[in-house]
Amino acid sequence: MDIREIAKLARVSTATVSRVLNSVPTVNPKLAKRVLDAAALRGYVPNTQARALVSGKSRTFGLVVSEITNPFFPQIVETFGNLAVANGYEMLLASTGNDLKRMELAVRRMIERRVDGVAILTFGMEDSLLADLRVRKVPLVGVVVGPTVPGVTNIRIDYRHGIRQAVQHLAALRHQRIAFITGPLRLMSAMARKTAFEESMREIGLYAPPELLVEGDHTVEGGVAALGRLVRLAERPTAILCSNDMTAIGVIREAYELQINVPNQLSVVGFDDIHLAQFITPPLTTVQMSQSELATLAFQALLAARERPAQTRQSNECVLVTSLVLRKSTALVLGAQPIPRPPDFIS
Amino acid sequence: MDIREIAKLARVSTATVSRVLNSVPTVNPKLAKRVLDAAALRGYVPNTQARALVSGKSRTFGLVVSEITNPFFPQIVETFGNLAVANGYEMLLASTGNDLKRMELAVRRMIERRVDGVAILTFGMEDSLLADLRVRKVPLVGVVVGPTVPGVTNIRIDYRHGIRQAVQHLAALRHQRIAFITGPLRLMSAMARKTAFEESMREIGLYAPPELLVEGDHTVEGGVAALGRLVRLAERPTAILCSNDMTAIGVIREAYELQINVPNQLSVVGFDDIHLAQFITPPLTTVQMSQSELATLAFQALLAARERPAQTRQSNECVLVTSLVLRKSTALVLGAQPIPRPPDFIS
DNA sequence: AAATGTCTTGTAAACGTTTACCCGTCTGGT
DNA sequence: ACCAGACGGGTAAACGTTTACAAGACATTT
Numbered sequence: 001m002d003i004r005e006i007a008k009l010a011r012v013s014t015a016t017v018s019r020v021l022n023s024v025p026t027v028n029p030k031l032a033k034r035v036l037d038a039a040a041l042r043g044y045v046p047n048t049q050a051r052a053l054v055s056g057k058s059r060t061f062g063l064v065v066s067e068i069t070n071p072f073f074p075q076i077v078e079t080f081g082n083l084a085v086a087n088g089y090e091m092l093l094a095s096t097g098n099d100l101k102r103m104e105l106a107v108r109r110m111i112e113r114r115v116d117g118v119a120i121l122t123f124g125m126e127d128s129l130l131a132d133l134r135v136r137k138v139p140l141v142g143v144v145v146g147p148t149v150p151g152v153t154n155i156r157i158d159y160r161h162g163i164r165q166a167v168q169h170l171a172a173l174r175h176q177r178i179a180f181i182t183g184p185l186r187l188m189s190a191m192a193r194k195t196a197f198e199e200s201m202r203e204i205g206l207y208a209p210p211e212l213l214v215e216g217d218h219t220v221e222g223g224v225a226a227l228g229r230l231v232r233l234a235e236r237p238t239a240i241l242c243s244n245d246m247t248a249i250g251v252i253r254e255a256y257e258l259q260i261n262v263p264n265q266l267s268v269v270g271f272d273d274i275h276l277a278q279f280i281t282p283p284l285t286t287v288q289m290s291q292s293e294l295a296t297l298a299f300q301a302l303l304a305a306r307e308r309p310a311q312t313r314q315s316n317e318c319v320l321v322t323s324l325v326l327r328k329s330t331a332l333v334l335g336a337q338p339i340p341r342p343p344d345f346i347s
Numbered sequence: 348m349d350i351r352e353i354a355k356l357a358r359v360s361t362a363t364v365s366r367v368l369n370s371v372p373t374v375n376p377k378l379a380k381r382v383l384d385a386a387a388l389r390g391y392v393p394n395t396q397a398r399a400l401v402s403g404k405s406r407t408f409g410l411v412v413s414e415i416t417n418p419f420f421p422q423i424v425e426t427f428g429n430l431a432v433a434n435g436y437e438m439l440l441a442s443t444g445n446d447l448k449r450m451e452l453a454v455r456r457m458i459e460r461r462v463d464g465v466a467i468l469t470f471g472m473e474d475s476l477l478a479d480l481r482v483r484k485v486p487l488v489g490v491v492v493g494p495t496v497p498g499v500t501n502i503r504i505d506y507r508h509g510i511r512q513a514v515q516h517l518a519a520l521r522h523q524r525i526a527f528i529t530g531p532l533r534l535m536s537a538m539a540r541k542t543a544f545e546e547s548m549r550e551i552g553l554y555a556p557p558e559l560l561v562e563g564d565h566t567v568e569g570g571v572a573a574l575g576r577l578v579r580l581a582e583r584p585t586a587i588l589c590s591n592d593m594t595a596i597g598v599i600r601e602a603y604e605l606q607i608n609v610p611n612q613l614s615v616v617g618f619d620d621i622h623l624a625q626f627i628t629p630p631l632t633t634v635q636m637s638q639s640e641l642a643t644l645a646f647q648a649l650l651a652a653r654e655r656p657a658q659t660r661q662s663n664e665c666v667l668v669t670s671l672v673l674r675k676s677t678a679l680v681l682g683a684q685p686i687p688r689p690p691d692f693i694s
Numbered sequence: 695a696a697a698t699g700t701c702t703t704g705t706a707a708a709c710g711t712t713t714a715c716c717c718g719t720c721t722g723g724t
Numbered sequence: 725a726c727c728a729g730a731c732g733g734g735t736a737a738a739c740g741t742t743t744a745c746a747a748g749a750c751a752t753t754t
Binding site: 275 | 395600
């Protein structure tokens with residue numbers, strides 16, 4: 001049931017069969033019909049591997065994410081996958097945790113499979129990985145936080161804007177003691193968010209004392225634990241900004257357990273805007289980072305790189321902006337204590 | 348940078364290079380070293396496509412799910428993916444909705460890519476699809492609800508057990524007016540769950556009047572809407588069994604909105620036991636269907652089929668059992684009205 | 695010492711396509 | 725009637741591997 005068999009059956013050459021299967025317009029309709037009939041009769045299924053071998057293009061993209069299990073990512077996979085089928089591509093997926101070794105392995109194996117490009121949409125230690133991999137000819141797109149790495153398409157996420165909005169929103173509600181639950185700090189993106197938070201606080205004339213910066217792990221459990229610690233403080237925060245929505249869900253959950261009313265006794269802001277965020281109680285005010293936009297950006301970049309490889313050499317850069325979406329998990333603060341300004345406070 | 352170049356560089360034949368790359372033990376260590384050095388020097392990356400072409404095995408499995416966006420599935424993808432890398436396989440993923448056409452397309456394209464097997468882990472109209480596809484030589488595993496389809500590995504899910512436990516649990520809490528929110532009824536699996544519910548009710552001497560059987564769509568929004576309808580009934584249910592957890596989350600959400608206390612005024616039971624179920628408020632009592640077990644079952648079946656294709660011909664069958672996990676979303680009913688038994692009530 | 699066997703390496707075919715190139719036929723212009 | 729050109733179709737090489745088979749080197753047996 002290969003092309004040769006069809007050729008024999010239709011009494012033409014393999015070249016002709018190939019041509020009609022690829023709808024080259026110059027072939028005699030009579031022959032074409034014979035070929036098509038033969039193919040249908042035998043249930044012919046083209047072998048993409050062979051095709052890829054000679055053409056050098058596999059029509060496959062690799063997508064590596066850190067935790068498919070974190071609700072942030074499925075939406076990305078969905079969008080990326082839909083774009084893939086729409087454009088006649090297949091999607092090879094790997095979920096590698098934030099483990100650099102596993103990412104490297106995944107990407108390497110994708111390259112061995114001769115994918116036409118790979119997108120690393122991950123919140124891990126991406127930069128060195130990207131730098132390492134750029135050597136290969138495979139188009140690569142990744143989200144980066146450090147310096148732009150040459151030879152790959154860098155997607156940069158502007159955490160700053162959304163976080164600044166969140167902080168301003170909280171300040172407008174008269175919050176001053178604002179806590180921040182970070183992601184795992186070994187991840188550069190987690191550091192970046194933390195930095196963005198600190199800078200936004202400073203900008204607005206607020207101070208974030210170290211005991212209000214607690215490290216989480218991007219999971220619901222982490223949020224639960226973090227609130228547990230925050231609540232033991234002599235002076236509790238009146239608002240908490242979480243570095244992802246899962247953490248916020250954990251905080252809200254634990255607040256309920258501890259009989260702390262959200263938003264009246266405690267304001268909570270998330271980050272990511274996963275679909276579920278609007279359905280928890282209270283609906284979560286959160287910083288939106290559009291998953292579908294991110295996926296689309298990555299896919300387009302890959303597609304573009306494949307069409308004209310020349311372009312790929314110079315790394316181009318695109319940025320995804322974040323912004324605050326207001327829901328019901330924040331409220332005006334009730335009689336919070338003003339805190340003394342730290343010595344290094346800048347007007 | 349293909350095998351021939353390495354061969355030239357190491358002054359051996361391509362056959363030898365291939366042998367050392369596949370660690371055939373009989374080759375002279377001296378030569379092996381030369382080859383390995385040459386490969387390292389040139390940064391040789393094997394071409395899996397070519398390898399697959401001659402060996403006929405691509406070391407790739409396809410996984411098709413219905414909605415990667417439904418939290419039930421990411422866990423499946425995770426487990427399946429981990430098993431894949433652990434066994435040296437790659438995973439091609441497709442998320443096709445419950446659209447038969449898209450599923451067919453996805454599977455067809457996977458077959459064109461010469462995957463070694465495909466798992467259809469989906470809650471859609473699977474049976475006809477599986478039957479159609481069985482013609483190809485590709486090992487296929489799918490979850491089925493109708494008659495067992497020959498030539499493929501059927502994973503059958505025993506909805507009955509878990510649902511019966513749920514109904515019994517509710518009955519023990521003195522609930523009699525128990526509503527059931529189904530999935531989209533065009534899906535056979537949704538029908539199966541509904542049937543399991545009705546039978547369990549009957550078994551235990553309870554009646555499920557039609558107005559308490561409302562059709563949902565497996566989403567949070569669907570749960571919200573369904574509770575909206577249920578609440579407008581003259582006689583409200585005291586308990587609701589949902590055919591998936593997302594629906595239950597919607598119900599709980601809307602109950603909060605309507606100031607209905609869960610579990611005291613309304614007991615809610617979910618289905619699936621997604622990870623999040625334990626973190627909503629109140630923690631959700633739900634029927635567990637182990638995602639990782641399902642994924643493992645599917646993967647093992649595929650692997651087994653690949654090892655000895657003879658086995659594949661006769662379709663083997665395996666079943667996944669469900670069972671109730673108790674948390675906090677159910678409680679004793681407070682003064683509910685007994686309802687008259689229907690005429691067709693048996694014993 | 696010749697014959698046999700074992701062990702390692704090389705040669706070349708094969709996997710299923712695409713495609714550059716060539717060849718034959720037909721059209722139309724002179 | 726002859727030739728140029730256009731056009732449709734066939735031949736075969738190529739893609740990068742694996743592997744059956746052959747061949748050569750060397751050890752062992754008679």
